[in-house]
Amino acid sequence: MIVYKRPESLSDVPMHYCPGCTHGIVHRLVAEVIDELGIENDTVGIAPVGCAVFAYNYFECDFIEASHGRAPAVATGVKRTHPDKIVFTYQGDGDLAAIGTAETVHAAARGENITIIFINNTNYGMTGGQMAPTTMPGQVTTTSPYGRQKLIQGNPIHVCEMLSTLDGVAYAERVAVNNVKNVRAAKRAIKKAFQNQIDKKGLSIVEVLSTCPTNWGLSPVDALKFVDEKMIPFYPLGVYADRNAMGGDEND
Amino acid sequence: MNKVIFETERCKGCGLCAFACPLKIISLDSGKLNGKGYHPASVTSPEKCIACASCAVMCPDAVITVIKE
Amino acid sequence: MSKVLIKGNEAVAEAAIRSGCRYYFGYPITPQTEIAEYMAKTMPKVGGLCLQAESEVAAINMVYGAAASGVRVMTSSSSPGISLKSEGVSYIVGCDLPCVILNVQRGGPGLGGIQPSQSDYYQATKALGHGDMHLFVLAPSSVQEMASLTSDAFTVADKYRMPVLLLADGALGQMMEPVDFDKISFSNPPEKPWAANGHGGARKKNIITSLYLKPEELEDTVLKRAEKYKLVEENEVRYEEYLCGDADIIIVSFGITARISKSAVNEARKNGIKAGLLRPITLSPFPSKKLRQLADTASAFLSVELNMGQMVNDVRLATECKKPVYFYGRTGGSMPSSEDVYEQILAINGGMKK
Numbered sequence: 001m002i003v004y005k006r007p008e009s010l011s012d013v014p015m016h017y018c019p020g021c022t023h024g025i026v027h028r029l030v031a032e033v034i035d036e037l038g039i040e041n042d043t044v045g046i047a048p049v050g051c052a053v054f055a056y057n058y059f060e061c062d063f064i065e066a067s068h069g070r071a072p073a074v075a076t077g078v079k080r081t082h083p084d085k086i087v088f089t090y091q092g093d094g095d096l097a098a099i100g101t102a103e104t105v106h107a108a109a110r111g112e113n114i115t116i117i118f119i120n121n122t123n124y125g126m127t128g129g130q131m132a133p134t135t136m137p138g139q140v141t142t143t144s145p146y147g148r149q150k151l152i153q154g155n156p157i158h159v160c161e162m163l164s165t166l167d168g169v170a171y172a173e174r175v176a177v178n179n180v181k182n183v184r185a186a187k188r189a190i191k192k193a194f195q196n197q198i199d200k201k202g203l204s205i206v207e208v209l210s211t212c213p214t215n216w217g218l219s220p221v222d223a224l225k226f227v228d229e230k231m232i233p234f235y236p237l238g239v240y241a242d243r244n245a246m247g248g249d250e251n252d
Numbered sequence: 253m254n255k256v257i258f259e260t261e262r263c264k265g266c267g268l269c270a271f272a273c274p275l276k277i278i279s280l281d282s283g284k285l286n287g288k289g290y291h292p293a294s295v296t297s298p299e300k301c302i303a304c305a306s307c308a309v310m311c312p313d314a315v316i317t318v319i320k321e
Numbered sequence: 322m323s324k325v326l327i328k329g330n331e332a333v334a335e336a337a338i339r340s341g342c343r344y345y346f347g348y349p350i351t352p353q354t355e356i357a358e359y360m361a362k363t364m365p366k367v368g369g370l371c372l373q374a375e376s377e378v379a380a381i382n383m384v385y386g387a388a389a390s391g392v393r394v395m396t397s398s399s400s401p402g403i404s405l406k407s408e409g410v411s412y413i414v415g416c417d418l419p420c421v422i423l424n425v426q427r428g429g430p431g432l433g434g435i436q437p438s439q440s441d442y443y444q445a446t447k448a449l450g451h452g453d454m455h456l457f458v459l460a461p462s463s464v465q466e467m468a469s470l471t472s473d474a475f476t477v478a479d480k481y482r483m484p485v486l487l488l489a490d491g492a493l494g495q496m497m498e499p500v501d502f503d504k505i506s507f508s509n510p511p512e513k514p515w516a517a518n519g520h521g522g523a524r525k526k527n528i529i530t531s532l533y534l535k536p537e538e539l540e541d542t543v544l545k546r547a548e549k550y551k552l553v554e555e556n557e558v559r560y561e562e563y564l565c566g567d568a569d570i571i572i573v574s575f576g577i578t579a580r581i582s583k584s585a586v587n588e589a590r591k592n593g594i595k596a597g598l599l600r601p602i603t604l605s606p607f608p609s610k611k612l613r614q615l616a617d618t619a620s621a622f623l624s625v626e627l628n629m630g631q632m633v634n635d636v637r638l639a640t641e642c643k644k645p646v647y648f649y650g651r652t653g654g655s656m657p658s659s660e661d662v663y664e665q666i667l668a669i670n671g672g673m674k675k
Contacts, residue, residue, distance in 0.1 A: 001319065001320050001321075002317065002318070002319055002320075003303050003304075003305045003308075003318040003319065003320045004305040004308035004309070004316065004317065004318040005308075005317040005318075006314040006317070007314070010314055014262050014313070015312075015313055017312060017313075018264075019264035019265060019266035019290065019312075020264070020266030020267065020268055020312060021312060022312055023312070024311075024312025024313050024314070025310065025311075025312045028311075028312070028314050040520075040522075041519055041520060041521045041522040042519040042521070043519060044390065044517050044518060044519060046386070047530075053532060056528045056530060057528075059526075060526055061519070061520065061526060062517035062518065062519055062520055062526050062527045062528070063517060063526065063527075063528050063529070063530075064385075064386060064389045064390075064517050064528075064529040064530070065416075065528070065529060065530035065531065065532055066382065066385075066386075067382065067385075067408055067409060067412050070378070070379070070382035070385075070409070073374065073378075073379040073380075073382035073383045073385075073386065074382050074383070074385055074386035074389070075386060076372070076379075076383050076386065077344075077346065077382065077383035077384060077385060077386025077387035077388075077389075077390070077394070078386040078387065078389065078390045078517075078518070080344065080370050080372060080383075080387070081343075081344050081370070081386075081387045081390055081392045081394070082390055082518050082519070085390075085518060085519045086519075102375050102376060102378075102379065103375070103378075103379050103382070105375075106374070106375035106379065179272070179310075180272050180306045180309050180310055183309050183310060184309065213266075219267070220266040220267055220268055221267050221268065221271045224268070224271065
């Protein structure tokens with residue numbers, strides 16, 4: 001009896017992510033959820049600009065490449081014209097919380113009935129580890145070489161907390177994928193975020209604390225520990241919104 | 253006997269499976285290299301495997317299949 | 322509603338709906354906000370959607386998403402807003418997606434003014450976005466054309482899978498003229514098997530992307546698109562020719578200034594000067610072949626524009642400078658009178674006599 005095998009909707013191709021990068025785990029979880037909900041036929045994914053720019057090569061469902069930060073707007077364009085389809089965006093912290101903040105906030109405020117998978121690895125990975133809106137105080141990146149300093153680079157953004165204040169948000173949970181227990185919990189959250197869309201409850205977002213071994217300069221396993229020791233205390237896991245925001249389609 | 257199959261050519265030798273395995277029976281085979289130059293992971297004592305699939309749950313590249321007899 | 326007295330902006334909105342467009346994403350900006358207002362009132366009645374985005378950037382990306390999933394979709398703005406959309410437009414070109422974008426131009430640069438202008442000509446015809454790209458640019462010159470060219474825009478966009486830009490101005494947007502919708506032919510959208518709207522288990526997945534990290538691959542897509550533009554140039558160039566056959570002085574002008582120039586041409590003819598007007602309706606592709614022919618017979622050209630001289634250089638290129646090409650323009654929102662244009666004709670004509 002097969003206990004675990006590669007999900008069907010995860011394309012059978014090698015992924016370009018760095019060794020130990022937990023983007024891969026989240027891709028797997030999304031694909032497992034798509035399989036279990038049986039929605040691959042009706043799903044359209046929106047890929048960001050960032051390490052996950054090639055996400056469209058890794059899923060078997062239709063995919064659209066969004067320009068940097070604009071995935072929630074692109075998703076709105078797809079969902080509003082195809083309310084019966086399942087639309088999800090997969091975005092990094094620079095994409096969602098820097099250049100795409102307006103698109104994120106307004107898609108949430110409108111209660112777009114979409115699912116957002118938000119990867120928070122505290123830096124711009126693809127371009128080599130620059131400071132992101134989620135870079136933590138004192139954290140060194142290539143554009144905060146002396147550690148992030150409040151008076152110069154300002155303060156990080158807590159996305160789940162921020163978005164939970166918007167009435168259109170049905171569900172906002174922050175999870176992590178740095179150990180088996182957390183990965184299993186993350187999958188439950190992702191599944192709920194997709195189920196919410198099927199049930200037309202409004203916008204659902206899962207913020208995933210993720211590792212970036214290469215740019216953090218840590219081994220993949222030490223990067224998992226960094227999440228425990230540094231990220232989770234600063235970005236507490238948990239549910240920040242869980243309601244029926246009656247978003248999107250009901251009002252059409 | 254429970255079986256854990258690794259798609260060794262796709263393994264990136266990241267070690268997350270070894271970290272996740274509760275029985276610590278997975279290791280990176282430093283004696284071998286796959287096509288990408290990584291030391292692929294493998295189960296050192298398969299008979300101890302309880303097919304909990306923790307390794308598969310942690311694998312970022314979905315290279316692990318777990319079969320329970 | 323076959324014949325109706327209607328504002329240019331609203332004529333565009335009505336024509337879009339009659340073209341089967343059911344999705345409009347907009348943002349308020351003078352002088353084109355009536356379009357969003359008209360859409361907000363009308364779309365719900367036809368089972369469509371008018372969504373006001375948080376910015377023009379978001380709006381063009383909503384258009385991108387809708388177009389990528391295979392529906393007829395439109396957005397509109399005015400000069401500063403169009404600048405904000407330029408990255409999105411480049412993506413739409415890079416993915417070969419059909420959509421319609423309207424620019425109701427206002428004086429620029431910067432916040433500029435809210436009076437009519439044609440100072441976005443270069444932006445529209447040369448580079449409304451980064452990379453090797455062209456748009457199909459249509460320039461209406463009446464409220465009837467605001468409607469008819471909107472229909473044509475959707476047809477061309479779907480026929481060639483490319484974004485089409487309607488380049489109007491504040492005058493055309495705000496003025497009211499009768500429009501006979503029965504005189505306009507509307508097309509139905511074709512099948513779009515390439516769209517990303519859920520493969521339904523019936524086809525392989527579709528990917529809509531403009532990303533090609535391998536240079537040869539990107540070059541290949543750009544070259545293929547260039548072939549498409551050649552086809553567009555061969556089949557879709559449009560212009561209006563008025564009294565050019567025996568004309569010595571030919572005015573080249575589009576949009577609102579073409580109407581003013583026509584009055585000046587008539588005035589010149591009354592005074593024994595053989596003047597004519599060549600009005601480009603497609604600014605891209607530009608009617609270069611026609612102008613090259615006219616350069617054999619005409620003695621001089623005069624480009625009349627609402628800017629500091631932009632199309633004049635395309636006229637020079639098209640006529641290969643065989644004959645002198647003069648320029649007369651007002652900018653900032655100021656508008657020339659037909660007498661102003663007529664004086665230019667007199668000056669050119671006088672200059673030729675000496």
